[in-house]
Amino acid sequence: MPAPHPRRAVLGGGLALGVLALTGCGIRLEDDAPEVPLVPRREPIPAESALLTVLTALATGDQEHDAVRADALQEALASADVPAEDLDAARTAVPVARGEQVIAYEAAVGGCPASMLTLMGSLMAGRMLDGDIPVSSWSAPADGSFGATAVAAEALAATEAADYAMTLVEARGGEALGERTRSTRRVLADLVLVQAEAADDDGTSTALGYDVDPVDGRAEATRLAQQTLTRLGDRYVRLLPRLSAERESASAVVGWVATVQRRARTWGVDDQVLPGMQV
Known part of the structure; x- marks a missing residue:
């Protein structure tokens, strides 16, 4: 009875045959060939990063209406097809510093999908009313910038x-x-x-x-x-x-x-x- 092939020898032989077969067909294998994704990556919605930061700020905040506001924003993001795992990650992320919150709110209002503008505007107005962020921290409109x-x-x-x-x-x-x-x-x-x-x-x-x-x-x-x-x-x-x-x-x-x-x-x-x- 012939001696059994060790597993490594069997795998190595199979790989060698595969390489020979591919080489014979004119296909060249390269060590640094880029990966080709099987599933196309999702295109983020406009200002998604800022919106998720706002969600984190609300979900981890301690202001009176933060919890209800976080739920309203999460519902809007879910309706815009932002994946549930991204929403869950945002809700459990590290709390956002106040200065970063101002930047995120302003970026979200400035770039969010049109369907979310009323909600984001209302959320930002509510945050501006909270006493822990000075009024002067928010950007003042530039002269002549109102175009409508x-x-x-x-x-x-x-x-x-x-x-x-x-x-x-x-x-x-x-x-x-x-x-x-x-x-x-x-x-x-x-x-x-x-x-x-x-x-x-x-x-x-x-x-x-x-x-x-x-x-x-x-x-x-x-x-x-x-x-x-x-x-x-x-x-x-x-x-x-x-x-x-x-x-x-x-x-x-x-x-x-x-x-x-x-x-x-x-x-x-x-x-x-x-x-x-x-x-």
């Missing part, structure tokens, strides 16, 4: 209507609300100036009057202020879908949302889970 004049004009009209409502609050709320009302109107006046410039408005388009329910006394005046500022922030958020091709303008609008919501706090309005979105 029609959107700016619509924002301007909403802000002017809100300011008119605040004049009623000032008139009917008494001196107890006086300083708070005047502070709010100063903020709105600053927004009017910025938005009028962005809209290329010379003041001739200002409405002559607005429909506002009658106000009588401090309680009703306070309620009107709360409703006015909340609705104004909502109006701004609803402008975002029209700014998918104007991302610098979108970032400016997000800043307006945060500014108005910050003033709404002074009137006793609780922070929204997602500013401008019903969640």
Whole structure:
């Protein structure tokens, strides 16, 4: 009986035969030949890295609404076909430093898919309201960077209507609300100036009057202020879908949302889970 072949000899013989067969067919084997993937690699969605960083920041954060916001973002990313394993990895990654969070939020708003712009704008506005990141840490829009004049004009009209409502609050709320009302109107006046410039408005388009329910006394005046500022922030958020091709303008609008919501706090309005979105 012939002696059995050792395993290495059998494998070596098979490999040698294979090489001879391939060589005979004119195929050359190279040690450094590149690997050819059998499955095409998935193309990441726009700003995917920044979006996943935001997800990490929310999933590992300690702010009041972080958990709900993380779930909302994860659902949107899953709908955009970001793999579940990438989402799970983001949720369990090392917490993100505040400075890196600012960069990630701004990059996400600046580059995310159009279908996610409203959500990301709302998330960024909410993060801007958190007290652990100074307002000065967020990028200020460059002069003349707002390119959507029609959107700016619509924002301007909403802000002017809100300011008119605040004049009623000032008139009917008494001196107890006086300083708070005047502070709010100063903020709105600053927004009017910025938005009028962005809209290329010379003041001739200002409405002559607005429909506002009658106000009588401090309680009703306070309620009107709360409703006015909340609705104004909502109006701004609803402008975002029209700014998918104007991302610098979108970032400016997000800043307006945060500014108005910050003033709404002074009137006793609780922070929204997602500013401008019903969640």
